[in-house]
Amino acid sequence: MVGIAEFAAGSRTVPDAEEAIDSAAWPPLPDAGDWAGRVAAMLDELGYQVTLLAGATAPTAADLGAAVTRTIQEVGPDDVVIVHVITHGDQPPDLDTAYAIGADGRRDEACNVDAWVRTVVAGGDARPRTLFLLDFCRSGVATVPRWHRRPFQASNRAWVLAASAPDSDAFDCAFSRAVVQVLREVAAGDFCTHPSRPTVPYLAVSARIRDVLAGYHGDDVLLPVQEPTGTPIDTMTAARLDLPFFPNPDHRRAAFDDALASMDDRLAEFAREVDDLVDPRHFRDRAAARWEAGRRPGLFQGRERELRALSALVDGAAAAVPWIVTGSPGVGKSALLGVLVCAAHPTLRHATEEVWGHLPAPAATPHLAAVHARQQTVDAITASLLTQLAPESASESASAEALLEAVADRPVAPVIVIDSLDEAIDSEELSTRLVVPLTRVRRPDGSAACRLIVGMRPWEEFEPLRRAVARAGGTILDLDQVPATEMAGNLRAYVERVLRAGRWYGSVDGHWFVTAIADGVAATLTRTDDAEPRWGGFLIARLFAEYVAHTLPPVTDQAQAERLLAQIPASLPEVLEMTLRRPEVGPWMRPVLAALAHARGVGMPPKIIRAIAPLFAPEDLGSPSTRDVRRALADGRFYLRQSADVSGTSVFRLFHESLVEYLHAHPRAVSADAASESAT
Incomplete structure (x- = not known):
């Protein structure tokens, strides 16, 4: 990570001059060190080993080039490298390359960014996967090297995200500001990448950086809009692109098991x-x-x-x-x-x-x-x-x-x-x-x-x-035509297994209450007053038993057990409404589930859920944030199935068609009596 804020007088390219001449110092970039440090902190949080060169350690041009080249050449082919540089950029006339300027204000051949990319590409499989994040003017020239005549394939090991197009400028560390925000979203899991995927999709992250940068104007409303650019990709390859630069935090948590x-x-x-x-x-x-x-x-x-x-x-x-x-x-x-x-x-x-x-x-x-x-x-x-x-x-x-x-x-x-x-x-x-x-x-x-x-x-x-x-x-x-006594025995044994698999009810203190709860569930779900049941007993027993075992406070005395037995649900709507009425459940759970009742195919991604959920929410809730949607999905996890679309993004759907039907009919809050009537 490099952030150069102050520049000594050095060699600058002057328009119409045949060669670089000594000139006044490059203007300072007062925020460069700060934003380089913030990018470094986010990459450290994502698991990278970070070297920060900023402030007193800001390198000269020769030292900067040597540090980049040394890193590329010394690490192994299974490693992943990110090179982030905030400085001034210099593009000599008639040359399709750009140079990163060092703290000495000089342009050195060691800082030819085209050569950095070539070093990785020419090394083939012996080089690490490397991403260059270049926050300086004209940096986009590194994304389209003339010596590489075809779009890059997924096997390529050098990738560039540049703050500006090849012929335009970068301003106010805006690119690095966007990178920090997007890396924060990666670390928070806001991309909702499926836990089976070890990394957040590269194309999703790069597109998000572009969108964030497009909305940034700093303190100056007249600040030109930057045009970030990236390494061109073969469109036939893009769908299979799986680059390792942005670790998926949900995968890391899942890997504990x-x-x-x-x-x-x-x-x-x-x-x-x-x-x-x-x-x-x-x-x-x-x-x-x-x-x-x-x-x-x-x-x-x-x-x-x-x-x-x-x-x-x-x-x-x-x-x-x-x-x-x-x-x-x-x-x-x-x-x-x-x-x-x-x-x-x-x-x-x-x-x-x-x-x-x-x-x-x-x-x-x-x-x-x-x-x-x-x-x-x-x-x-x-x-x-x-x-x-x-x-x-x-x-x-x-x-x-x-x-x-x-x-x-x-x-x-x-x-x-x-x-x-x-x-x-x-x-x-x-x-x-x-x-x-x-x-x-x-x-x-x-x-x-x-x-x-x-x-x-x-x-x-x-x-x-x-x-x-x-x-x-x-x-x-x-399966509805089973004698009530046989069904009651099956349900009782099933609920006991579910409860005893939990931490509390499988303990010496909690197991005393298992039989009473299982008996109550079996009796409620095998009442014979409904000649044509709309809801299968095993589904309700499963949801209620999991809810008791993993969500409700543990039953610790007889009075608490009796209160629980008095509210055993007899239908799927009653189970759902019981969950929704819990005080710790956020206000967006029901609107999110109602939105998912309209999912098709493998499911709906969080971005679409976020857009649709307000249609089923009270007006005073406004629009949900990404974190609101993630919390609602976590609150409603018992009712969901999660899978991945072709891009690796998590998609969700209700786990049972009967939930779809109920939420179509009742997308907004209903009373306990209304939920009970839905079972008849």
């Missing part, structure tokens, strides 16, 4: 190997029956009879007939299918053993294809299944006919799992064009060509599918 980081890597490998619509996180988290499953033991409990029957189907021990798994939202459809997919897929099986190992799960099979249909088109789902079952056919045609033919031609009838059929973009078309034909397709010997398992809600528009399954001799498993 090495086992979780390992899980993410294996699941990412699985997703690349198979297809992104398989959505391994969906199946893993549903199978685990807990929020943020990671590498922790799964808490799925009960449904053993159903699991054994479905496992026999997957293992080939039962007849190859189609199955429908149906029931109200949150009754456990996806959890059942999650166990099957996690245990049966050869790659996912070992990475998720913790979530299914205590259950009667199927064996691994190479004859498995699975898709999570939420917000997916018929064509996308068809292509996903083809990619998994017959990659050679997927490259030629992704039609339903091609899939049916590929399924019929396989030597072994594959297991095909389609979860959340009702949440597809056009679920009725998906059922008609693809799923119903899959129930009918036969092998040459007349036997069923696949073992089809479909998870869906019991909607009327799926009646043709139910009839097709019945004609094929299949099974419709309605």
Whole structure:
């Protein structure tokens, strides 16, 4: 980090002169040392080892050039270097290069910034990844060296962000001011980069520096607008650009759990190997029956009879007939299918053993294809299944006919799992064009060509599918049609597992209250006064138990336990409203969740959430800051799923379709009575 504020008389280029001549000193840059120090402090916070040359240690031109060159040449190829310089810049006439001026006021060949870039590029893979942040006039000339005739590729090791265009000036340390602000946002996590990404995207940071600089005018409203510039990038490469200069603080926090980081890597490998619509996180988290499953033991409990029957189907021990798994939202459809997919897929099986190992799960099979249909088109789902079952056919045609033919031609009838059929973009078309034909397709010997398992809600528009399954001799498993005593036992055991997995209720002091809480939840959720339940007991039990275990103050006496039992919710809206009424929950949680009820595809990024949330907020709240949105997302984490878009930015969506429906109907605050009525 270099900030030169005072300059001795030296050699300056004078217009119309044939060579540099001695002249008066360069004018001072009184804030240069201060802003160089601030940039240094932010980079230190991000984990860099910083050398600051400013004030009394401000270098001469020769020393500055030597320090930059020495750093580039001495560090290793796996290191990352940032060179930040605030000084005057000098561009000789007719030369496509610029020089950084030293404290001695001189221009030295060692400070030819074009040569700095060339030193890194010419060294190839032996050089460190290096970013030059150049805050001086004409510095943009270093971004377009004449000797490099093509746009830079992602493998390039020298990158430049310059304060000004090649033929323009820089003013008032404005570029460095913008860099400090943006680095502060990086450190605070304001870019919302997904925790799986080790760095904040370079293009996002550089664009943000440009935007901040465009809005800076200092104390002088007549100050010219600077035009920062950067190393040109091949547009075909930009989407894959993954540069290591700006560490993602959320990744650093996630990496404290090495086992979780390992899980993410294996699941990412699985997703690349198979297809992104398989959505391994969906199946893993549903199978685990807990929020943020990671590498922790799964808490799925009960449904053993159903699991054994479905496992026999997957293992080939039962007849190859189609199955429908149906029931109200949150009754456990996806959890059942999650166990099957996690245990049966050869790659996912070992990475998720913790979530299914205590259950009667199927064996691994190479004859498995699975898709999570939420917000997916018929064509996308068809292509996903083809990619998994017959990659050679997927490259030629992704039609339903091609899939049916590929399924019929396989030597072994594959297991095909389609979860959340009702949440597809056009679920009725998906059922008609693809799923119903899959129930009918036969092998040459007349036997069923696949073992089809479909998870869906019991909607009327799926009646043709139910009839097709019945004609094929299949099974419709309605998880709502379970005896109340059996369901109560399953819920009780599940809530006990969730609570005992928490710190307090797993301790010698807290475990005394587990049974009473679990009994109360089971009794509330198995009342028989609702002939057609709208909300599945397991979803409500999961959310409430996690809420009790990880958010509410610990229950420490009988009176406190009785108060808790009196407010056990009977519906998903009641759980949500209970959370929203907590005094420590910020005012933006509900507007943010209401905005996410309108998310499509993989989800909505925080920038869009911030723009939409005010539509659902009281007028006196104004507009949320980035930190307001981040806090709301943290407050509502139990209700969210987080993933990454192609740029690495975190995107969010509500974790269950029933939440989407409720927040569509009730985007603003409702009374406790109104929330209770939503369950009926």
